[in-house]
Amino acid sequence: VPVRAPSVCRPRPPAALNDGSALPTGRFSFNVNGYVKETERGLQCTVGSPVSPSRPLWATVDKAPVLILGGFSKNKAVLxxxxxxxDFIAVEVDIDSCWIGSLTCPWSxxxxxxxxxxATESTLFIRQNQLVYYFTGNYSVLHMATPGSTLWTRVLNRVxxxxxxxxxxSHNGSEYVIAIGRGQQKADFFLGTIRGRTRGRGAHRGRGSQPGCHTRIQWAVYIPEENKTLLLVExxxxxxxxxxxxxxxxxxxxAATEKSFVMLMGFEEYSDTPMVLRGLSYNPFSTIFYIWGNAILQSYDIKNYLFLSGFPSxxxxxYFIQSYKGEVVCxxxxxxxxxxxxxxxxxxQLYPSSAWSTYANIQLLRGSQDYGVNESSLSFFYNQEGLQQLVYIHDRSGRIVKRKFPIAxxxxxxRFIGFTNLCPFTVMKFRDLPKPQRFSRLEHYRAEPPVVTDETGFHDNKSLAVYQGLxxxxxxxxxxxxxPYxxxxxxxxxxxxxxxxxxADYYLYLASTGSSPGGLYINMEHxxxxxxxxxxxxxxEQIYLDKGDAYTFSVTLSVHSTADDSKGKPLDFLSRLKLTVVLSHPFNVGxxxxxxxxxxxxxxLYKVRRGAERGPRTGVGTTSWGPLCHRRPCRSGYRMVPVxxxxxxGKRMAFDITNTVQYTTSMNKRYFNCLSxxxxxxCFFFKDVFYPLFLIQDMVTGDSGSFSGRYTLKVIGAPTTASSERRDERGRLGAGPRPLCWGGGGGLCLWGTAKGSRTWQCPLPGDTEPAALRRWLxxxxxxxxxxxxVGLTxxxxxxxVAVSNRDVDTSTYCDYSLEFVIHVHGLQLSSTRKLFFMKVGARGRCPRPLEHPPAPHGRPENRLFPR
Known part of the structure; x- marks a missing residue:
């Protein structure tokens, strides 16, 4: 639009489209903003620093019990x-807010x-200026090595x-946080590990002191599964x-092309727009890696990149938000x-857009409390329900509201004008799915409130307290x-x-007659x-596959077609519809x-089968289906499931004490239990052959069956009683003679030393057939x-005893480990103690005459028992 000098504000009437549409009369202003300038980093404000109301909401995915949001200008406050x-609470964090500026760490x-x-599963981290603090929650279920915090603790004091x-x-019970330095440490980053307590360790040091070369780390991504850190270095x-x-x-x-992407191979044309990169992002399920800034680069192997030219430079x-289910929002x-x-x-582009304006105006006309005429976006984040937006509505009360963002x-x-039908199909149904618990690994309980037997049937504080206790x-x-048993x-x-x-019938009778104690009836079946x-x-939501497992189901796609489309071609419209499967790890999942x-x-109809026959011992993969269709109120045609x-x-090994006793009794033709x-x-008799049996129990599906794989069994300790502390006793015995393990056929040698050595012999695989002889020695x-x-017994x-199938069993990917206590009675006396008792018995049968006066208190002196 031409600007008439010397004015920088020009009214402009709307122009007609010459298509018969009537436009209302009106004018709008076209203003030139002389308080910004274009730099290599984009538009920069010259009158000051603009306030950016939106900020990222960072947390460990599906693990953080508490979400924390900062970024409120000139306030030590977080949500x-x-x-x-x-719901939420506003908290002013109790930190010292000391100002430590220096030449090595300048701060404007x-x-x-x-x-x-x-926010991680156990700890909260915040940064104020160049200072980092953490606060540990009080979670007894996490078995943390340190108790919960009472004050914010500063970490990385010299950074x-x-x-x-x-x-x-997280990975293997550890969570991580990355800190990137600035000042003279702008080429350094530090990886903090959280495992019961927080500790930091330096992971990289850049070469920022080379003449004429300055290096700075913009972003860092840590991949725990591969123990790899990727850095975006400017x-x-x-x-x-x-x-x-x-x-x-x-x-x-x-340079952008007519296509929506450019494959970077070194032969493409380049534009004059400088690249400004701000961060990295990685999805471990799909193995897609992103570099983002004023461009989006996508890679599947972190070597070859696709430039998504649909994003304006x-x-x-x-900030970059991933759902880890196939969707990304910037x-x-x-x-x-x-x-x-x-x-x-x-x-x-979702916002601003005409579709967003239409949707927001409709919500205002409906009187929705989640939308306002004047509002500011605070943050976006994904949860189980999809993309959520946290907004501040400027009304009389000033409210912060969380609402679902209407992507669909x-x-x-x-896309409404561009397509006759928004989707090539009308209905997508999943059929013949197996029972979900075996593959989703979610345990379910039934707990219904007790029945109130009085005339009103209403619950009171007493009945609710009983229900809470149940x-x-x-x-x-x-x-x-x-x-273990x-x-x-x-x-x-x-x-x-x-x-x-x-x-049960008696309690039901009391409830039917109104005679239940306390006026409550508790049904045991509930x-x-x-x-x-x-x-x-x-x-x-996710699928778990063990070795040899397969997940099968069917997908039915019903096609929407008009009479003109299907006339003379009954199967032509079906041929347009295809199901696509994308595997992120094809070597793990078939x-x-x-x-x-x-x-x-x-x-x-598509019959789908995926299995883990070729899978490794540990791995993860994703499966996605297409095409993606946008139909209100939700999207359809696309599923991404981590495998x-x-x-x-939820699987464990247990000592089958019931069947072990029965089988040991049948094979030995006898069973001697302890007196108590x-x-x-x-108890097990020392001279009997020991036939241990083990079960593999599924805590999710309720399946329980005999373990049919190979395992190792070894004695690792000897508590004095069944309830004594086994760990301390094992550590005490470690300083003495080391135990031997199951032998090839000679039985079990307990705490016998190897010839010429005092080292622990390696365990041998135990035969799971009951015929294998296992005797106590x-x-x-x-x-x-x-x-x-003790006494006459x-x-x-x-x-x-410790049992494990690690490195010896190939029938499963599970590494089972089990520790349990075996009570053995009827041990034989050693030769030294036998001789001792024989001497005591012989001395008792032939007593000598007393040569000395009786000892004090009337007890005779017995030289076999010196004081």
């Missing part, structure tokens, strides 16, 4: 929420703003921290700026919101069930009701573990598809070699 910001201006905030970067996923040399992904080459900004991304410095699907090259509505409106006891049984019935609630089942959930025709056209139903190949959680019997721990110098009897002993 804390344990409900995904359904002191600010009390909490600039970065990260000039310029930025905190999150690590979205290098300034001879007044030229280049970017490197370490290790990578310089990445200039390519005039916008600079401020928020720019101008508060623009962009959307893309992983694996696709199309980038769509906006995308369907943006639920607490049910959860306690769940956590306490992980014991298998119960006769594989159910955590079996011990609760085993002695009360016979009285507090059980649920093993037989049915599929709701939806794929699980896949097969079978297609069948159902012309009478205008549908296509974990390895040991499914313990039903929780039966207690040789010289072992604790069980010379055990003194034979000596007995407790052995701490």
């Amino acid at each position: 804390l929420s344990d409900s995904d910001f359904e 201006e002191f600010s009390s703003t909490i600039l970065d905030a990260i 000039c921290v310029g930025k905190l970067n999150p690590v979205p996923f 290098q300034e040399r001879d007044n030229a700026t280049s970017y490197h992904v370490v290790p990578a080459a310089s990445l200039p900004l390519p 005039q916008s600079v991304i401020k 928020v720019t410095e101008a508060e623009e919101v962009w959307f893309l699907v992983e694996g696709s090259s199309a980038v769509q 509505y906006i995308l369907s409106e943006l 639920v607490f006891h049910l959860l306690w049984l769940h956590s306490d069930y992980n014991r 298998a119960d006769p019935v594989h159910d955590p609630t079996w011990r609760w009701w085993k002695n009360r089942k016979q009285d 507090y059980t573990k649920v093993y037989d959930l049915r599929s709701d025709n939806e794929l699980p 896949f097969s598809l079978q297609r069948q056209n159902l012309a009478n139903w205008a549908s296509v 974990y190949v390895g040991c499914p959680p 019997q313990n039903p929780e721990m039966p 207690c040789r010289r110098n072992s604790p069980c070699h010379d055990v003194a009897p 034979a000596p007995n002993y407790f052995f701490l």
Whole structure:
């Protein structure tokens, strides 16, 4: 638009489109802003620093119980929420806010703003200026080595921290946080590890002191599974700026083409727009790596990159949000919101857009409390329900509201004019799905409130307190069930009701007559573990596959076609519809598809099977289906499911004490139990052959069966009693003679030393067939070699035994480990003690006459028992 000198503000009437549409009369102003200038980093304000209301919400994915949001200008305040910001509290953090500026760590201006905030499963991290603090929560269930914090603790005291970067996923019980330096440490970053306590370690030191070359780390991404750190390094040399992904080459900004992407191979044309890169992002499920700034570069192997030319180079991304389920959202410095699907090259602008304005106006007309005329965006984040937006509505009360961002509505409106049908199909159904618990590994319990037997039937504080106690006891049984000995019935609630089942009819009779104690009736069938959930025709959130497992289901796509489309071509419209499967780790997960056209139903049936026959011992992969369709109120046609190949959680090995006693009795033709019997721990006779049997119990599905693989069994300790501390006893015995393990056929040598050596012999695989002989042997110098009897009973002993199938069993990906105590009685006396008792017996039969006066207190002096 031409600008008439000397004015920089020009009214402009709207022009007609000459298509018959009537436009209302009006004018708008075209203003030229002389208070900004264009630099290499984009538009910069010259009158000061503009306030950016939106900031990222960083947390460990699906693990952080509390979310924390900072970034409130000139306030030491953060927002804390344990409900995904359904509700929250504003907290002023209690930190010293000391100002430590120096030549090595220059800071242009002191600010009390909490600039970065990260929430992990156990710890909160914040950064104010160059100072980093952490606060540890009080979580007894995490078995942390340190108690919860009472004050914020400063960490990295000698480091000039310029930025905190999150690590979205934990690994092997550890969580991580990355700190990037500034000042003279601008080429350094530090990786903090959280495992019970927080500690930091330097991981990289750049060469920032070379003449004419200045290096600065912009972003860092840590991949725990591969123990690899990727750095986005900005290098300034001879007044030229280049970017490197370490290790990578310089990445200039390519020129956009008519296609939605450019394959960077070194032969493409480049534009004159300088590249401004701000950060990195990596999805471990799809193995897609992103570099973002005023461009989006996508890579599947961190070597070859695709330039997504649909994103404008005039916008600079401020933060990058991944759902880790196939969707990515970018928020720019101008508060623009962009959307893309992983694996696709199309980038769509969601806000500002005409579709967003239409949707927001409709919500205002409906009187929705989640929308306002004047509002500011605080943050975006993904949860189980999709993309969420946290906004501040400027009304009389000034409210902060969390609302679901309408991605499906906006995308369907943006594509409404371009397509007759928004999707090539109308209905997508999943059929023939297996029971979900075996593959999703989620445990379910049934806990209904007690029945109030009075006339009103209303609950009061007393009944609710009873219900709370019942639920607490049910959860306690769940956590306490992980014991080494298998119960006769594989159910955590079996011990609760085993002695009360016979009285169930009596309690029901009392409830029917209104005579229940306390006016409450508790039905024992309402507090059980649920093993037989049915599929709701939806794929699980994640799938776990063990060795040889396969997940099979069917997908039906019903086609929407007009009479003109299908006239004379009954199967032509079905041929346009295809199902695509993308595997991120094809070496871990196998896949097969079978297609069948159902012309009478205008549908296509796909039978899908995926298995882990070729999978490694541990691995992860994703499976996604296309095409993606945008139909209100939700998107359809696209699913991304993480597939974990390895040991499914919830499986354990247990000592089958019931069948072990029965089989040992049948094979030895006898069974001698201890005089003082313990039903929780039966005794085994020392001279009998020991036939241990083990079970593999599935805590999710309720399956329990004999272990048929190979294992190693060794004695690692000897507690004095069944309830003594086994760890301390094992450590004490480690200084003495070392135990031997199961032999090839000579039996079990307990605490016998190897010839010429005092080292622990390696364990040999134990034969799982019951015919294998396992006898108890207690040789010289072992604790069980010379055990003194108590009273008139034979000596007995407790052995701490460890069983594992690690490195010897190839039937499963699970590494089972089990420690349990075996009570053995009837041990033989050592030769020294036999001779001692023989001498005592002989002396007792032939007493000598007293040559000395009696000892004090009337006790005779016995020289066999010196004082």
